[in-house]
Each structure stands twice: as C-alpha cells, then as structure tokens.
Amino acid sequence: MSYNLALDFQNFSKIISHPTWDVLVFLFFIAVGFFYGLLRGKRGLLGALFAIYIGQIIFTKFSYLDFLLKGKSFLQIFILKAAIFLILVVALAILFSKLISESRNAEKGWGKIFLLSFLESGLLISSIFQLFPIKGFFAFSPLTQFLFASPGAYFWWLILP
Numbered sequence: 001m002s003y004n005l006a007l008d009f010q011n012f013s014k015i016i017s018h019p020t021w022d023v024l025v026f027l028f029f030i031a032v033g034f035f036y037g038l039l040r041g042k043r044g045l046l047g048a049l050f051a052i053y054i055g056q057i058i059f060t061k062f063s064y065l066d067f068l069l070k071g072k073s074f075l076q077i078f079i080l081k082a083a084i085f086l087i088l089v090v091a092l093a094i095l096f097s098k099l100i101s102e103s104r105n106a107e108k109g110w111g112k113i114f115l116l117s118f119l120e121s122g123l124l125i126s127s128i129f130q131l132f133p134i135k136g137f138f139a140f141s142p143l144t145q146f147l148f149a150s151p152g153a154y155f156w157w158l159i160l161p
Helices: 009-017 021-060 065-069 074-099 110-131 142-149 151-159
Strands: none
Touching: 021 074, 021 110, 021 142, 065 074, 074 110, 110 142, 110 151, 142 151
C-alpha cells in the first residue's frame, strides 16, 4: 500500500478547518514526548520502554481476552482492550523502573532523555494502531497512517528506541 505524502494547500486547509483524530495523535505524540521525559527521567523512561515491549507480548498472547470481549460492541472492545493494555503497561513500568538502578550521570544528557521520550511515545502510538481495531473506528490522514499505522512504521518504531 503506497501513501502519497504530498500535502497540497487544499488538503492542509481541510485539516485545519475540520480537525480530525490526527490532531489528537500528533498532540499526544508531542505532549508525551516532551512532558513525559521531564517527569520520569532516564530510569522511568527505560522502565516504560521495557514495559511497552513486554506488555505487547503479554497482551497479544493473553488468551482470555476473547472470552472477556465476547458479545461486546466495537467501541466496547476498543475501550476494554485499551484499558487492559494500559493497565498492563503501567504496572510493568512501575515494576521495571524500580528494578533499574539510577546511575550517577542520570541527570546529564537531557537531549538523550527527550529523544528517548519522543521515540517511546511514537512506539506507544504505533503499538495502539497495531494492537487495537482503531483504524476501523476512526478516520486518519495518510500521513498519520504512514507515520504510525503502517506495518513498516511499526517495525521502525520497535527498532528506534
């Protein structure tokens, strides 16, 4: 599937006049990338990164999920899956951040902290696109689909952090 990344003025004005879910995706990416890095520091970021990776594995292999979602509507399935995934990631992030020791040079290198924070938020957004039926419920622009929802983007978001 090929995405046309040419953003002409007409498409840009349509996005500005009628904001879509894309605006929320990019605002989430920027806000999480900036503020989360400030609040958590290196240890918290590394704990959350491990939690996202391990949470994806556990979530995809959670065989009882189908039993919990049987007979639910599309929106209920999305909300329940998102809640279970986020609870799992938060619990694992707390556990991993406690296990990772703080180095003496942890306060140095704010650039690395921000970079890791942005890469981690991109991984989280791409993971949500891959694990949940979000594409069938919300409409996203080709740029958002290319950057976060495509299988190739998911691969790169897994590798980059």
